[in-house]
Amino acid sequence: MLEKYLPLAIILAFAVFIGFFVVILGTIFGPRRPTERKSAPYESGMIPYGPGTRRMNVSYYLVAVLFILFDIEIVFVLPWAVIFRELGVPGLVLMGIFLVVLEVAFVYAWKKGALEWE
Amino acid sequence: MLTTGTIIFGVFALVVIASALGMLLSRNAIYAALFLVLNFATVAVLYLILGAPFIALVQITVYAGSIMVLFLFVIMLLGAEKLPAGEPLGHHRWIALLFGLVFLAELALFLVYRAGMRAAVNTPPLEFGSPAAVGMSLFQKYALPFEITGFILVVATVGAILLTRGEGFKGRKRTLEIQSQDK
Amino acid sequence: MDGAMILEWVIKSIFLILVMTGGFAYVTLYERKVLARIQVRIGPNRAGPFGVLQPVADGIKLIFKEELVPAKADKLIFTLAPVLTVIPALIITAVVPWGTEVTLFGRTIKLYLADINIAVLYLMAVTSISIYGIALAGWSSNNKYATLGGLRATAQMISYELALGFAMIVPVMMAGSMSLVDIVESQKPVWFVFVQPLAFLIYFIAALAEINRSPFDMPEAEQELTAGYHTEYSGMKFALFFMAEYIKMIAISMIGSSLFLGGYRGPFVDQLPALGPLYLFIKVAIVLFVIIWIRATLPRIRYDRLMQFGWKVLFPLALLNVFVTGVVLILVGG
Numbered sequence: 100m101l102e103k104y105l106p107l108a109i110i111l112a113f114a115v116f117i118g119f120f121v122v123i124l125g126t127i128f129g130p131r132r133p134t135e136r137k138s139a140p141y142e143s144g145m146i147p148y149g150p151g152t153r154r155m156n157v158s159y160y161l162v163a164v165l166f167i168l169f170d171i172e173i174v175f176v177l178p179w180a181v182i183f184r185e186l187g188v189p190g191l192v193l194m195g196i197f198l199v200v201l202e203v204a205f206v207y208a209w210k211k212g213a214l215e216w217e
Numbered sequence: 218m219l220t221t222g223t224i225i226f227g228v229f230a231l232v233v234i235a236s237a238l239g240m241l242l243s244r245n246a247i248y249a250a251l252f253l254v255l256n257f258a259t260v261a262v263l264y265l266i267l268g269a270p271f272i273a274l275v276q277i278t279v280y281a282g283s284i285m286v287l288f289l290f291v292i293m294l295l296g297a298e299k300l301p302a303g304e305p306l307g308h309h310r311w312i313a314l315l316f317g318l319v320f321l322a323e324l325a326l327f328l329v330y331r332a333g334m335r336a337a338v339n340t341p342p343l344e345f346g347s348p349a350a351v352g353m354s355l356f357q358k359y360a361l362p363f364e365i366t367g368f369i370l371v372v373a374t375v376g377a378i379l380l381t382r383g384e385g386f387k388g389r390k391r392t393l394e395i396q397s398q399d400k
Numbered sequence: 401m402d403g404a405m406i407l408e409w410v411i412k413s414i415f416l417i418l419v420m421t422g423g424f425a426y427v428t429l430y431e432r433k434v435l436a437r438i439q440v441r442i443g444p445n446r447a448g449p450f451g452v453l454q455p456v457a458d459g460i461k462l463i464f465k466e467e468l469v470p471a472k473a474d475k476l477i478f479t480l481a482p483v484l485t486v487i488p489a490l491i492i493t494a495v496v497p498w499g500t501e502v503t504l505f506g507r508t509i510k511l512y513l514a515d516i517n518i519a520v521l522y523l524m525a526v527t528s529i530s531i532y533g534i535a536l537a538g539w540s541s542n543n544k545y546a547t548l549g550g551l552r553a554t555a556q557m558i559s560y561e562l563a564l565g566f567a568m569i570v571p572v573m574m575a576g577s578m579s580l581v582d583i584v585e586s587q588k589p590v591w592f593v594f595v596q597p598l599a600f601l602i603y604f605i606a607a608l609a610e611i612n613r614s615p616f617d618m619p620e621a622e623q624e625l626t627a628g629y630h631t632e633y634s635g636m637k638f639a640l641f642f643m644a645e646y647i648k649m650i651a652i653s654m655i656g657s658s659l660f661l662g663g664y665r666g667p668f669v670d671q672l673p674a675l676g677p678l679y680l681f682i683k684v685a686i687v688l689f690v691i692i693w694i695r696a697t698l699p700r701i702r703y704d705r706l707m708q709f710g711w712k713v714l715f716p717l718a719l720l721n722v723f724v725t726g727v728v729l730i731l732v733g734g
Contacts, residue, residue, distance in 0.1 A: 107514050125467055180578075
């Protein structure tokens with residue numbers, strides 16, 4: 100059972116190694132002479148002003164909320180997609196109701212303007 | 218008694234506990250969120266060890282992949298990554314400690330009195346956690362809970378959208394104008 | 401499970417990672433050459449014959465570059481973010497089959513690293529994890545452009561991930577399995593792109609947006625955001641972001657080929673399984689060419705249009721496509 104997933108663990112280990120190896124490579128060979136100007140935030144040559152991180156548009160939050168909903172939807176549709184032939188018409192009706200119900204939230208968000216970007 | 222499976226489980230269980238503690242103790246909200254991601258990912262590995270690969274990857278996709286992205290967004294949107302020093306809700310700590318102890322006692326009692334029950338848990342069949350098996354039970358045995366889940370999800374999402382309306386997207390243009398006047 | 405099996409997996413993993421990193425180097429050259437030809441230029445031709453050593457020269461140059469870390473950056477996450485970006489890109493193709501099986505040194509070797517019955521879900525899980533590196537790079541830089549670029553990139557990725565997910569469900573329905581090996585094998589009679597052209601189109605567009613590739617490269621728009629989430633990165637850390645982006649290009653081409661274009665299948669592949677990787681390579685090269693061609697042709701899409709296209713056009717279309725496929729396959733039979 101678990102053996103099937105062992106190759107994934109092995110390649111994950113190699114990927115982690117490669118990632119850190121490259122970072123370390125740069126740290127060893129790259130020069131490091133920081134000055135005040137160099138380590139200031141890059142703003143196209145202008146003198147930076149204000150904080151680097153600030154409050155952002157609430158639309159991003161709304162997108163993330165909707166994303167959770169439909170991500171869960173995909174997760175429910177996936178097992179249905181594997182066995183929908185065996186389930187037949189009842190399964191289709193069941194999934195149809197589920198999708199229509201979830202799309203209510205989509206339509207609501209659309210009507211409320213959550214999908215509009217200025 | 219100490220099989221390979223038990224050792225792997227033990228190692229990952231330790232990571233789960235450590236990342237949960239890291240989440241609770243870090244003073245930076247972004248670090249706390251990242252510890253929680255690690256926690257979710259490790260719990261997914263525990264599901265995998267228990268023979269539920271579908272649930273394991275769903276755990277990563279939904280919890281580590283989308284719910285934590287929302288957390289990260291909210292922290293970044295509010296610029297709230299630095300938690301205030303000190304304890305804003307000092308008395309909660311004692312209540313939490315009390316409930317923690319009650320839970321621990323319950324767990325201990327369960328282990329003492331139901332020790333014989335552990336043998337009764339059979340190893341599930343090999344294909345128990347496959348997507349086809351999960352789907353069969355989800356769309357046949359648990360069809361009604363499945364549909365109700367849909368309704369709950371919609372109510373939660375509509376609620377989340379409704380709550381942002383105050384300072385949200387309807388009045389966004391106005392907020393932007395105020396910001397540009399400040400400059 | 402025996403030692404030889406583990407050794408085989410280790411060798412396959414190293415091979416896959418070498419192919420992806422080497423592929424990254426040569427896709428950059430491929431892109432520069434193709435772009436140059438489209439713009440009636442010659443492209444890099446100084447380092448080695450036809451410029452084949454150009455990626456090596458670029459790599460060596462980047463190793464010796466100074467790495468700047470902004471003074472107010474969160475140093476730990478700033479270093480971790482590029483690593484977190486490249487890991488998902490390297491592991492996502494682990495479930496893609498290269499062929500059936502060949503006999504080498506008297507040992508039957510299957511030409512894939514892992515065949516799991518939830519491969520498509522694995523693809524989705526890895527895709528959703530790949531958001532973190534970019535979001536954290538933007539946040540930890542403590543730079544206005546980087547933060548905004550990171551947020552834009554993540555919002556775009558999660559928006560298009562939905563359409564991508566639904567587009568990937570269609571081949572699962574056609575094959576009745578989430579395993580990519582099964583999906584490729586069930587394209588024996590006909591490739592899914594001919595049965596489901598809409599799903600392939602949605603997959604392709606959503607995948608381009610998912611990897612922030614032009615015309616959806618708004619998060620990295622130079623004119624507006626300097627360079628988006630990797631504004632503050634330089635040297636090898638920047639190279640990691642660059643590497644992740646190009647490896648993701650190869651990955652979406654490989655996955656798209658396997659889901660819709662018959663993967664390693666082609667003429668005589670049943671008689672001669674060693675042809676499998678060759679067919680996959682050719683298909684990936686063609687898809688990559690189309691991606692580069694699109695970059696050379698289409699202008700960048702404005703961010704509001706981009707988000708609205710994802711949510712109001714692509715997502716409903718993908719959802720409808722899944723359901724209509726279900727209705728047709730059940731009522732008509734298939």
